[in-house]
Amino acid sequence: MFDFIFSQTIFYLTxxxxxxIPGFFLILATRMRKEFSPLEVFVLSFGSSIVxxxxxxxxxxxxxxxxxxxxxxxxxxxxxxxxxxxYLIFHRKNKGQPSIPAxxxxxxxxKKHSTILVITLLLLTIFIKTIYFKDAxxxxxxxxxxxxxxxxxxAVTGQLPQYEKVEIQEDFTLGEPSPIADFIIGEHLPFAAxxxxxxxxxxxxxxxxxxxxxxxxxxxxxxxxxxxxxxxxKHKDSIATATLFLIGPLWAIASPQAKFASGGVIGNNIGNLxxxxxxxxxxxxxxxxxxxxxxxxxxxxxxxxxxxHLSTFIFAFILFFTIIAYAIINPKTILQDAKEWMKLIIxxxxxxxxxAGIIFIFLLYTPTYLNTTAIDTAVGAPSKATRTGLxxxxxxxxxxxxxxxxxxxxxxxxxFARNLGKYNQAFLIxxxxxxxxxxxxxxxxxxxxxSNRVASYIVFPIAIIAAYALIKILTTLKSENKNYLNPIxxxxxxxxxxxFIATSGFYDNALALNDASSASKALQTYNASEYLTQRxxxxxxxxxxxxxxxxxxxxxxxxxxxxxxxxSRGYFKRYEDETKQREQxxxxxISTPTTTEAKQCYDGTGTDFVMINPKIDSSQFSRLKEFWxxxxxxxxxxxxxxx
Amino acid sequence: xxxxxxxxxxxxxxxxxFVFLSVIEGKQADxxxxxxxxxxxxxxxxxxxxxxxxxxxxxxxxxxxIMADKDSVTQGNSVIxxxxxxTIPVSSDGITNKKIxxxxxxxxxxxxxxxxx
Numbered sequence: 001m002f003d004f005i006f007s008q009t010i011f012y013l014t015x016x017x018x019x020x021i022p023g024f025f026l027i028l029a030t031r032m033r034k035e036f037s038p039l040e041v042f043v044l045s046f047g048s049s050i051v052x053x054x055x056x057x058x059x060x061x062x063x064x065x066x067x068x069x070x071x072x073x074x075x076x077x078x079x080x081x082x083x084x085x086x087y088l089i090f091h092r093k094n095k096g097q098p099s100i101p102a103x104x105x106x107x108x109x110x111k112k113h114s115t116i117l118v119i120t121l122l123l124l125t126i127f128i129k130t131i132y133f134k135d136a137x138x139x140x141x142x143x144x145x146x147x148x149x150x151x152x153x154x155a156v157t158g159q160l161p162q163y164e165k166v167e168i169q170e171d172f173t174l175g176e177p178s179p180i181a182d183f184i185i186g187e188h189l190p191f192a193a194x195x196x197x198x199x200x201x202x203x204x205x206x207x208x209x210x211x212x213x214x215x216x217x218x219x220x221x222x223x224x225x226x227x228x229x230x231x232x233x234k235h236k237d238s239i240a241t242a243t244l245f246l247i248g249p250l251w252a253i254a255s256p257q258a259k260f261a262s263g264g265v266i267g268n269n270i271g272n273l274x275x276x277x278x279x280x281x282x283x284x285x286x287x288x289x290x291x292x293x294x295x296x297x298x299x300x301x302x303x304x305x306x307x308x309h310l311s312t313f314i315f316a317f318i319l320f321f322t323i324i325a326y327a328i329i330n331p332k333t334i335l336q337d338a339k340e341w342m343k344l345i346i347x348x349x350x351x352x353x354x355x356a357g358i359i360f361i362f363l364l365y366t367p368t369y370l371n372t373t374a375i376d377t378a379v380g381a382p383s384k385a386t387r388t389g390l391x392x393x394x395x396x397x398x399x400x401x402x403x404x405x406x407x408x409x410x411x412x413x414x415x416f417a418r419n420l421g422k423y424n425q426a427f428l429i430x431x432x433x434x435x436x437x438x439x440x441x442x443x444x445x446x447x448x449x450x451s452n453r454v455a456s457y458i459v460f461p462i463a464i465i466a467a468y469a470l471i472k473i474l475t476t477l478k479s480e481n482k483n484y485l486n487p488i489x490x491x492x493x494x495x496x497x498x499x500f501i502a503t504s505g506f507y508d509n510a511l512a513l514n515d516a517s518s519a520s521k522a523l524q525t526y527n528a529s530e531y532l533t534q535r536x537x538x539x540x541x542x543x544x545x546x547x548x549x550x551x552x553x554x555x556x557x558x559x560x561x562x563x564x565x566x567x568s569r570g571y572f573k574r575y576e577d578e579t580k581q582r583e584q585x586x587x588x589x590i591s592t593p594t595t596t597e598a599k600q601c602y603d604g605t606g607t608d609f610v611m612i613n614p615k616i617d618s619s620q621f622s623r624l625k626e627f628w629x630x631x632x633x634x635x636x637x638x639x640x641x642x643x
Numbered sequence: 644x645x646x647x648x649x650x651x652x653x654x655x656x657x658x659x660x661f662v663f664l665s666v667i668e669g670k671q672a673d674x675x676x677x678x679x680x681x682x683x684x685x686x687x688x689x690x691x692x693x694x695x696x697x698x699x700x701x702x703x704x705x706x707x708x709i710m711a712d713k714d715s716v717t718q719g720n721s722v723i724x725x726x727x728x729x730t731i732p733v734s735s736d737g738i739t740n741k742k743i744x745x746x747x748x749x750x751x752x753x754x755x756x757x758x759x760x
Contacts, residue, residue: 008665012658038646115645119652126653130660137664138671205668209661216657237644519671524679527697535687609687625742625759630687632754634679640687642759 007199011206014198015213018190022056022076023048029083030292031090040228040280043221047277048296050190050214050270051303052079057189058306058365061160068158069196114237118223118244125219125248128509129258133212136262137205138519142546144264145553147187148202152557154192155202160185163368166564168583172604180563181369186307187266203526203557211261211269218273219248225276226464228283229424235471242467247460250505251400253512256456268456271311274304276460278315279427286423289340291347298350302357309369310449314457317438317445322430329429330422389440390451398439398455402504403466407432410469428468431461470497521635522551525611528636529558532609541607542566543589548613549636555611567607593620593627602641610639675699675726682747682754685730690760692733694745698723702750709733710744735760 023045027033033041056075057067065071139148153161163185164177191207200206226240233239253259260269281297284290305312327334344350361367396404414420414428438447439455447454474497478490532542542559544552544566555566569586585601590612592598601607610627612618614637621627621639631638670676678700685693696705703725708718723729735743744757 004665004669008662012661039649042646042650112645115648118644118649122649122653123656126656126660130664133660133664134667137668204672205665209664212660212664213657216653220653517671520677520679523672523674523677524681527674527681531683532687540688628684628687628758629756630758631681631683632756633681634752638683638687642688 011194011198011200011209014194014200015210017073017076018053018193018197019049019210019213020045021049022052022079023050025080025083025087026052029086029090030296031087032293032296035284035290035293037224037227039220040224043217043224043273044277044280046217047221047273047300048303050186050273050307051300053193054186054189054303054306055360057154057193058160058185058360061154062364066158067154067160067192067196069199072193072197114241118241121241121244121248125244125252126216128249128252129212129215129261132253132258132509132513133208133262135517136258137208138517138522139203139205139207139554140518140522140551141263142553143266144207144262145551145557146563147183147191147264147266148207148554149556149563150183150188151191151195151207152202152560154188155195156560160365161188164563166562168567168585168601168605172585172600174605177562179368181309184267184307184309184367184369185365186270186303191266203554207264208262211264211266212258214269214273215258215261218269218276219244221273221276221280222247222460222464225280226467228280229428229464230420230468232419232421232424235475238475239464239467239471242470243464246400246403246467246501246505247463250502251403251459251508252505253509255398256459259512260456267308267311268453271304271308271314272457272460274300274307275311275315275318275457278304279318279431282319283423283427285344286341287421289344291344291349294344295347295349295353298353298357302353302360306365306367309367310453311457313449314435314438314454317434317447318431320430321434321437322426325429325433326422326426329426387442387448387450389442390455392440394452395436395439395455395458398452399458399462400504400508402501403459403462406466406469406501407462409473410465410467413469413472414465428461428465432458432465435461470501473497518550521549522554524633524635525549525551526554526558528611528631528633528638529555531631532611532638533558536609539606540609541605542609542611543569543586543605543607544611545569545590545613545617547571548616549611552611566609566611567605590617591620593624608641608643610641612637612639680705680749680752680754682745682756684745684756684758690735690758692735692743692745692758693730694733694756695728695730696721696723696747697728698725698749700749701725705747705749707731707745707747710746711738711741716743 026048027041027045036044056079057072060067060071060075139145150161150163163180163183165180166174166177169175191210194200194206194210195202198206223240223244226243227236230236230239251257256265256268256272278297278300281293281300285294285297301315304315330337390398399407411432414425417425435454435458437444439451439458442449442451442454474494477493536542538561542565544555546552546568552568556563559565567586569590572587575582575584575587584597585605588595588598589601589607590610610621613635614632618629618637622629626642627639628642629637630640680696680698680700682694682696685691685695696707703722705721705723706718707721709716719731721729721731738760740760742757742759744755747754
């Protein structure tokens with residue numbers, strides 16, 4: 001019991017130290033605390049900390065200090081002290097000046113029941129997601145296993161990882177290690193920092209809990225973004241609250257919500273936090289013409305680039321479409337405005353961040369995806385059926401039917417909503433426009449990315465615009481001067497809308513709930529992995545099955561003999577890829593071990609241990625004299641290929 | 644809107660949820676609650692036949708039998724409590740060209756491991 005309380009306390013203190021303190025002090029030092037509401041400062045501190053911990057840890061990895069508990073804690077404390085000193089110096093210089101009024105000075109006037117409603121929605125959101133996580137908290141997810149391998153590499157070695165994999169060649173042997181573009185260091189450094197500082201095992205609840213925290217912070221980011229986007233509307237708090245309703249308790253589980261957290265889709269999860277924060281900063285910088293806020297937006301954009309290439313790619317399109325939307329909405333002032341933007345860009349703040357970014361990328365650490373292969377993979381004509389765009393039905397299903405219906409109305413209303421502010425309007429239209437075209441017609445933009453991955457980003461702008469439509473309709477029906485509906489009909493309309501939305505959202509939640517935890521099967525896999533790790537060495541090669549074993553991607557966290565160790569039989573459809581010739585060895589060696597090709601594969605790769613599900617795959621091995629079954633459990637068996 | 648109250652409430656809800664999920668995960672991670680058991684050769688790569696029964700089930704009584712091809716060589720019973728494991732030494736001296744199979748039964752559940760010597 002004491003151990004549990006101690007480890008929990010250390011874990012929560014570590015979360016505060018790593019994911020809140022650095023960002024908060026940076027906001028303090030950059031004189032921006034007074035520019036934002038407390039809630040904005042809270043989410044910005046969190047998002048900034050993720051970015052800062054990336055850069056601090058990369059710097060430590062490149063320094064003689066290495067990435068250790070002491071160096072991480074020391075770096076955070078030193079950074080915070082420097083920021084605080086800068087803040088004090090500035091504070092002393094400006095003691096006589098009045099502080100900049102907080103943007104939400106009016107927010108204190110909003111009625112108490114708004115706060116209670118928001119808190120209730122948050123309670124409901126966290127409660128529903130907790131119910132889902134109850135059966136998904138034990139770490140078994142494939143993507144999470146891959147990411148936690150690299151996290152453990154950083155924690156164990158104290159160095160930045162070399163993202164490399166080994167593939168089976170045409171001559172059935174293992175090739176030389178080659179770079180992996182799919183993993184980006186920002187997905188692993190915050191987790192490594194938490195694991196190192198807190199001492200928490202990567203095979204525990206901590207990765208999913210951290211992702212859950214990031215996810216909740218992304219919902220708060222959407223809430224404050226909705227407030228910022230509709231700042232000029234007297235219903236901004238109602239729209240933000242409705243947004244929280246549409247994104248929090250409803251459609252709470254399906255991708256990209258809780259399922260992305262339990263599934264270990266780290267990059268998307270962090271991207272969904274940083275994109276709204278960056279939009280808030282861009283919006284504020286452009287409206288208030290403040291270069292320091294623009295520099296902060298660029299800083300977070302740089303952090304996004306070090307965390308997730310898809311989110312960065314999508315954000316670039318959002319920005320591009322926003323500029324186009326702005327030009328269409330404001331054709332007469334666009335040239336004059338462009339000059340204003342240039343003035344903002346050519347400022348010491350912005351140029352310093354850009355220079356620091358260039359130095360970091362080219363001299364300190366270049367993100368792995370910045371190579372031709374990765375860029376070629378994402379840009380060009382769609383190369384697979386899954387990349388040619390979703391149908392409208394699929395798109396509607398991803399967005400959530402009720403949200404989609406209201407968002408359609410909202411988009412029409414947006415084009416006429418000049419009172420929202422020209423930047424606000426442009427960002428909303430640009431955001432939804434970019435994601436809609438990227439999801440439905442990627443070939444128009446030469447985007448070659450799985451369309452369902454892109455469409456998962458649509459959920460946030462759809463929720464905001466649907467909330468806008470909902471509030472707009474209700475407030476129009478009951479405006480101050482005119483009542484278009486009898487109060488009873490108005491109330492009925494409200495409840496019809498509420499029922500339509502709630503039914504759709506809760507039905508989606510019910511569909512996405514887990515049947516049961518897979519912990520029992522995964523624990524057997526982990527037990528077998530421990531057994532084999534203790535009784536084999538790097539000269540042995542293990543092959544495991546991904547189709548029928550639970551938690552199999554976590555086996556490499558036991559062996560720690562490289563990302564491609566053990567070899568893996570992937571999903572069967574992977575071996576039938578018409579667009580690319582795939583190695584067949586891993587399939588042959590398990591499915592048909594007696595064939596000539598399989599024997600060549602065993603010889604070439606040196607595979608001598610096979611981990612399979614005995615209920616599915618043991619018969620083909622039990623007939624063969626050279627295979628010994630050396631381990632047996634209900635859901636996993638190990639065969640040894642005797643020489 | 645009282646932002647500070649929203650922040651405090653969010654923090655409190657998250658903390659409660661995290662503690663609850665940590666307790667749940669702790670229970671789920673305990674293999675001794677899963678009613679499973681496993682058997683394995685101590686040395687998978689050589690010809691030794693010592694094997695271990697690792698029990699994480701509620702049933703503590705195990706019966707094991709060693710077969711050389713289809714002939715029973717020896718058998719025995721072991722009592723292994725939940726969370727414990729027991730290694731049973733088996734000599735492989737003089738055994739050649741035979742399939743040695745270890746069959747373990749416990750509460751109508753049977754598991755087999757074997758080597759072809």
